[in-house]
Amino acid sequence: MPKVKIKRKSTAIDMTAMCDVAFLLLTFFMLTSNFTQKEPVKVSTPASISEIKLPDRNVISILVDAKGKVFLGADGQDNRVQMLTKMGAAYNVTFTAAELKEFSLINKFGVPITMMKTYLALKSEERDLPQNALGIPCDSLDNQFKSWVSVAKTVNSEYRIAIKADQATTYPVIKKLMGTLQDINENRYNLLTSLKNAPDYE
């Protein structure tokens, strides 16, 4: 008796379409997103209904953590190099070419200028350790924060100032920061917030 032959179906699936989808998605994500920048401290911003977006370029970002430590970052590697050179000249610290190169790769820093040399000598994973996140001095006696911002502005006058502060930061800290910016005639700036829905009436 002849055996009934069951026609075997191939289990191989054509993966071409799947591959197309995967790479399409990949392209989409690569084009629409920008990399998360490493920040020395974790900051949770307060929510607001404002929907204005921060511009991509020419931003000086000021980071203030809950304890009131101030960190600073500016975009553009050339600008960073110029900033550090000028700051070094103002505070009598000379930086080597290697140190300048190293500094141009740092997104956000928060050390007094006198500590900058030791900070730059650290490995990048050591820089964000709590003991190395000192904050930039910004009290009235030694206001390095003020110098940094004014130097940044001379390097690139297109810079906008964006303040990202933790919601638990006390008001006096913010007030002092705003006062400092007022001193150097920086009266327009952006405050970074997370989005919350606007209330609907009636």
Add this chain to the structure above:
Amino acid sequence: MSEVAQDNNQGKKKGKTKKMSTRVDFTPMVDLGFLLITFFMLATTLNKPQTMEIAMPSKEKVTEEDQTKIKASRAVTILLGKENKVFYYEGTRENNIDPVLNQTDFSPKGMRQFLIKKNYDIMVQVRQLKALKDAEKLSPKDFEKQKDEIIADKKAPIVLIKGTIDSSYKNLIDALDEMAICNIGRYAIVDITPFDLELLAKKL
């Protein structure tokens, strides 16, 4: 998709050459694709951060004549206290009578209700304008322009935001948010005065 049409003529002349399958197994390629997608999704942020634009007055000394004295009837002072408490009063001390200091919070029923009541006419106008924009009878640009005109009304309240040393940054943002929600055109972040502290001390 990956199959290629076979040319039969060549095969006859030189005898049968072994046909090679032109199918390629795409599975590893798909794996790679999804791996990269996962990486990009984790390492990047999709949306740009939200911001709130703020303009502070410049610190240049203003002469007495240049200073615009605001009408006491238009002024509303908001004091940010500790533990998210908010105090507000209208006007200022007149004929030795202190304004009444009210305590509230940033819930929708708190500060906002007072500001809406105070700024009702303007809010109604802005809402009508917004309805026009939503119905696409008004371009967003014209909407902004007309809205600016409405909120610059001469009778609208002027809000002074003053923070005590116990308040937090969140309180400040909340207060600024209320200004946006209630369409307050004129507001300022000002230093707290001894008079305000005195009022607060009396209240507590």
